[in-house]
Amino acid sequence: MCATLILAGQSCNQSAAPLLLPRLAASGSCNGHYFLAIHPIHPPFLPPVPGRRHHHKTPLPGARGRALVPAARPQLRIHSAPAPARGEGPRNRPGTDQMGGGSGGRGKGMPRAMAPVEEVDVAAVRYKPAELQAPHLTGFPLRAFVWLLESPLLGPLVTSILKKQNNMTQMLQHTVIPERPMFYPEYPPQEPERGVVTLGDDRDPVDRVEEALSCLAPYDPSGRFTSADEKNPFLYWKIRDFAYAYRSGITTPSAVAELVIAGVEEWNNKKPPMPMLIFFKADDLRKQADASTKRFEKGSPISVLDGIFFAVKDDIDCLPYPSKSATTFFDEIRPVEKDAVAVSRLRKCGVIFIGKANMHELGLGVTGNNPNYGTVRNPHSVDRYTGGSSSGPAALVSSGLCSGAIGTDGGGSVRIPSSLCGIVGLKTTFGRTDMTGVVCDAGTVEVASPLTSSVEDSVLLYSALAGSRPMDKLTLRPSLLCVPNLVSSENSKILQSVKVGKYTEWFHDVPDNEVSNTCEDALNLLCSTFGCQIEEIILPELEEMRTAHLVSIGSEAFSDMNAHYQAGRRTEMTLDTRASLALFKSFTSADYVAAQCLRRRIMYYHMEAFKKVDVIATPTTGMTAPKIPPSALKGESDYVVSAKLMQFIFAGNLLGLPAISVPVGHDKQGLPIGLQLIGRPWGEASLLRVASAVEELCLKRRSRPSTFYDILKT
Secondary structure, three states: OEEEEEOOOOOOOOOOOOOOEEEEEOOOOEOOEEEEEEOOOOOOEEOOOOOOOOOOOOOOOOOOOOOOOOOOOOOEEEEEOOOOOOOOOOOOOOOOEEOOOOOOOOOOOOOEEEOOHHHOOHHHOOOOOOOOOOOEEEHHHHHHHHHHHHOOOHHHHHHHHHHHHOOHHHHHHOEEOOOOOOOOOOOOOOOOOOOEEEOOOOOOHHHHHHHHHOOOOOOOHHHOOOOOOOOOOOOOOOHHHHHHHHHOOOOOHHHHHHHHHHHHHHHHOOOOOOOOEEEOOHHHHHHHHHHHHHHHHOOOOOOOOOOOEEEEEOOEOOOOOOOOOOOOOHHHHOOOOOOOHHHHHHHHOOOEEEEEEOOOHHHOOOOOOOOOOOOOEEOOEEEEEOOOOOHHHHHHHHOOOOOEEEEEEOOOOOHHHHHHHOOEEEEOOOOOEOOOOEOOOOOOOOEEEEEEOOHHHHHHHHHHHEEOOHHHHHHHOOOOOEEEOOOOOOHHHHHHOOEEEEOHHHHOOOOOHHHHHHHHHHHHHHHHHHOOEEEEOOOOOHHHHHHHHHHHHHHHHHHHHHHHHHOOHHHHOOHHHHHHHHHHHOOOHHHHHHHHHHHHHHHHHHHHHOOOOOEEEEEOOOOOOOEOOHHHHHOEEEHHHHHHHHOOOHHHHHOOOOEEEEEEEEOOOOOEEEEEEEEOOOOHHHHHHHHHHHHHHHHHHOOOOOOOOOOOOO
């Protein structure tokens, strides 16, 4: 018999939890002997070594984290094979995890042991394609499944069986991991970036934005205020377009505000409900716009961001609105007293906030499904998801209603919706932005980051938002805050020296080759134009990385919600959120520590890869925007889709690495495709440089969404 295990997952903050569903298939045997092996890309296992290093005492992180879930590939099979000779251990095969039978090498009941990470032969690692099967649940089946998971008697039994069948128990509880735990991302010292301008963490945001502005190519309005069929096709109005229009008297922030209000109200009144904003006050928007208009009339705008319209995800504090994280009750237990630091920095620059954007409840999902307020629709095709959990921010930017938005990313929640909606999503290094005033401010995987329509606007927004909080400066020791000098004479030379890492088998392990081929075409164009090189790399233990991320974000999320969960608030949550939390509740402290040991191993592999390459490239998602089934509007659990959407995002969150999604084209249905670039720790400037080059080369491959609001009509 062959036991095929399926790991399905959703995400947190960007995700909802995975639910693991077993399937048994008949198989023959050979001489009655069966051997258990885990295929994907696990390292070789050795007998336990005496004298395992003691864990250093490290403060446990606070709660929280977002987005989540595991991708799906672990396939556990019982292999038929001839029995080894008496006394002989299990036959070894390079690149696979070896687990002996009862008499094979270790003795009955002995745990398996991972080789120290420095001794793993990376070249021998073999990639195993994903094989995932899981049900799509809505309506009564979903409700019944949640009831089963939450049952005091049956719930623990079900989650225990599911985790064992998906190798999570074996990986976390029956494996000797020689590395000490890494409770938050730790990085070796980084080399200074080339061709950058240092902004400084402690400078005023207005001064930083002005400095970043000087690093951009000179603004030419003649190339912007033209028809779309000319040489430079127009797609989105950029921040500098609005600044020019305000300064030259073409329009005013107050006039633009009326167009924004009309667009928001039109979208909010659609049937079925699909609001991009959860909280919106037209009078407050007019008040902010009038103040900005008066500054322009006096000839004293605060910065290039003055009068620019932005949205804020509903898990980030922004007065005068509450922060509900798209629940129906969170404002009752967590009142908002002031702006989050990220919001405060933008407000100092004169930004106009249009309201609190919709999201997947508590960030525990990557589709954007939300029965509480209505599910946001993708502006490129209103019958499809935006991705999540920053669904509202992505839809608002994609539809043209605002120039940018602040989202949170703990499991792809900025990058996934940016990719599906055809915009730019930057996920900064963990600790680069101050999380004070963000609902999920105490986890080890989450950051607040910008969503914009262009890389240029990401540079400007990043320059205003960035700046670590004092505690993170002490513990994380961030490198200098920089932006790329895109007008430097060295820019082309720097691009020519860039080496792009690509794990080819992983890169192309997607359901539709159109996604990976489009991304590969963009990379080839980058190399042929600027002289970059693509280097083949191998990233071992991808399954361990997914599991470690799931346990980390899940444990932190549940810790954050535990008191309210135990007090009975879970019944006020959506069904997919409750399913996720039921799984997270089953993780033990030992599971969490084991996940942090795995984090250190995965960090080692990536730091070794960055000795060879400057950035790592993957598709942002494994698929384009999925359809919204009519039955899903009251709740949905589709772990196959969630796993495909999250396939490439884990390193950015578990390891805290900076990453960016750049639109590089569309599939045959006209749905956007994003290319993800992952950078070295604190390497946002270098990442933005490469992203800017990719965007420029792929500009003509982008198209406006079918739902678009031209709020800078001239």
